Amino acid sequence: MVLIVNEVFDDAEHESPEHPERPGRVQAAMAGVADLHLGEDLVVAPRHSATRAELLRVHAGGYLDELGAYCYGGGGDIDQDTYATYDSWSIATLSAGAGLSVVAELQRRGEGVGFVAARPPGHHALKDRAMGFCLLNNVAVTAAALVNQGERVAIIDWDVHHGNGTQQIFWDEPNVLYASMHQWPLFPGSGAASEVGGRSALGATINVPLPEGATGDATRRALDEVIAPAVDAFGPTWVLVSAGFDAHRLDPMADLCLSDADYGDLAARVSRFVDGPGRLAFFLEGGYEFGALRASVASTLSAVLDAGFSGEPRSNGGPGYEQINRVKTQRLAAIESWTREYEKEGQS
Amino acid sequence: MNQVTSIAVGFDGSVESETALRWAAGMAHESGASLTVVHASGILERLGSAFDPDVVPEAVESIMAQEGIDPSRYHWVIEEGDACSALLACASPPVNAQVLVVGSRGHGKRPGTMIGSVSLEVVQHAKVPVVVVPGS
Numbered sequence: 301m302v303l304i305v306n307e308v309f310d311d312a313e314h315e316s317p318e319h320p321e322r323p324g325r326v327q328a329a330m331a332g333v334a335d336l337h338l339g340e341d342l343v344v345a346p347r348h349s350a351t352r353a354e355l356l357r358v359h360a361g362g363y364l365d366e367l368g369a370y371c372y373g374g375g376g377d378i379d380q381d382t383y384a385t386y387d388s389w390s391i392a393t394l395s396a397g398a399g400l401s402v403v404a405e406l407q408r409r410g411e412g413v414g415f416v417a418a419r420p421p422g423h424h425a426l427k428d429r430a431m432g433f434c435l436l437n438n439v440a441v442t443a444a445a446l447v448n449q450g451e452r453v454a455i456i457d458w459d460v461h462h463g464n465g466t467q468q469i470f471w472d473e474p475n476v477l478y479a480s481m482h483q484w485p486l487f488p489g490s491g492a493a494s495e496v497g498g499r500s501a502l503g504a505t506i507n508v509p510l511p512e513g514a515t516g517d518a519t520r521r522a523l524d525e526v527i528a529p530a531v532d533a534f535g536p537t538w539v540l541v542s543a544g545f546d547a548h549r550l551d552p553m554a555d556l557c558l559s560d561a562d563y564g565d566l567a568a569r570v571s572r573f574v575d576g577p578g579r580l581a582f583f584l585e586g587g588y589e590f591g592a593l594r595a596s597v598a599s600t601l602s603a604v605l606d607a608g609f610s611g612e613p614r615s616n617g618g619p620g621y622e623q624i625n626r627v628k629t630q631r632l633a634a635i636e637s638w639t640r641e642y643e644k645e646g647q648s
Numbered sequence: 649m650n651q652v653t654s655i656a657v658g659f660d661g662s663v664e665s666e667t668a669l670r671w672a673a674g675m676a677h678e679s680g681a682s683l684t685v686v687h688a689s690g691i692l693e694r695l696g697s698a699f700d701p702d703v704v705p706e707a708v709e710s711i712m713a714q715e716g717i718d719p720s721r722y723h724w725v726i727e728e729g730d731a732c733s734a735l736l737a738c739a740s741p742p743v744n745a746q747v748l749v750v751g752s753r754g755h756g757k758r759p760g761t762m763i764g765s766v767s768l769e770v771v772q773h774a775k776v777p778v779v780v781v782p783g784s
């Protein structure tokens with residue numbers, strides 16, 4: 301099978317001293333791709349910046365104006381976590397466009413798997429605010445473009461942090477399912493099991509919070525027992541993965557304990573959500589330990605390409621496995637309670 | 649005007665946020681309201697490369713003592729997340745702040761623009777009155 305990649309490799313000017321979201325992350329991820337020795341099965345998609353019209357599907361115009369002006373005014377710290385430089389606007393719009401060109405290439409071929417190796421990451425970026433290292437919401441820009449073409453998109457987010465930006469953008473969008481598993485409590489603080497989507501998309505937001513120390517078995521169970529049934533009921537025509545690799549046990553950013561093999565397991569499961577060939581793409585989100593990032597990318601893509609990568613063994617035995625039952629209960633209770641609430645509103 | 653019984657103030661460890669904290673302490677002192685000091689921890693704080701969360705309680709304690717606010721009259725919360733969301737959340741239960749207080753600029757470098765300005769963000773989204781305290 302073909303792997304379509306789009307690598308935003310001229311990202312060196314988006315950096316801040318000692319900041320972990322730094323140049324080198326894309327190279328580490330692409331080293332993981334190189335480890336698969338795909339030869340002619342590795343295809344590089346053309347590069348283009350996302351247009352204003354493409355960005356406006358998910359971001360407020362005023363925010364885009366401000367962000368562009370802020371960058372070209374020299375940039376600086378946006379908040380305690382997030383920075384921009386003079387070049388960040390052009391790099392962020394290239395990153396937001398990278399997914400669009402990968403999807404276009406997959407559509408042209410009607411086969412293959414996509415991988416978007418771009419930074420800054422996107423899943424914390426809100427409609428009108430940069431946050432959590434993220435300026436523009438890359439995966440959301442691509443999902444919104446697909447919805448605009450009449451597709452139904454499932455976004456599976458396995459970054460260790462909750463993708464609050466993606467959740468906010470599609471909260472009430474019935475053609476997008478957003479499912480996240482993440483450490484909790486942890487930045488950004490959102491992502492409780494009771495967050496299930498807005499009135500027009502009730503149940504199409506799925507959150508599985510996991511405790512510190514959770515291992516691969518808990519994530520497998522989360523996918524199989526909470527996320528998969530919701531995805532099946534939703535019936536996506538496309539699957540996009542917010543693939544952060546900061547839940548790896550070696551990553552300094554958080555305290556989940558996944559191994560690189562666990563990512564392969566998750567990827568294999570997610571690939572079964574897809575309706576047909578050429579309708580699956582992975583987007584780099586977090587992942588700050590270069591060795592773990594490289595191996596986890598290789599494991600993820602190998603699982604869907606059948607490329608025979610073997611890394612460390614899968615992980616088991618951490619806390620969180622039993623907690624999945626509580627997640628199911630809380631999620632169902634929230635959906636029922638909102639359903640009753642909306643019925644009441646409808647009657648009055 | 650309704651009696652103010654609950655005030656929330658953002659504190660990120662910056663000089664500007666300390667000025668805001670002192671102003672909020674003064675308002676609490678005069679009105680008899682309780683004071684909630686909100687610190688948003690962000691992502692980086694965990695890495696120890698940014699503001700140290702252990703410093704927050706100590707800094708708040710010493711400022712409150714200087715402002716003559718009894719420990720029973722204030723409490724601090726450290727929220728996982730960003731400063732804007734954390735402060736806005738204080739307008740809802742359980743804190744139910746009737747006034748939000750924020751420094752004119754914290755970590756953001758560009759006063760007067762949306763980007764990088766927690767104060768403008770809070771003003772734009774808040775459902776209760778917001779006091780923006782200028783830096784000294």
Ligand SMILES: [Zn+2]
Pocket residue numbers: 459460461544546585586587
């Ligand atoms: Zn992350």
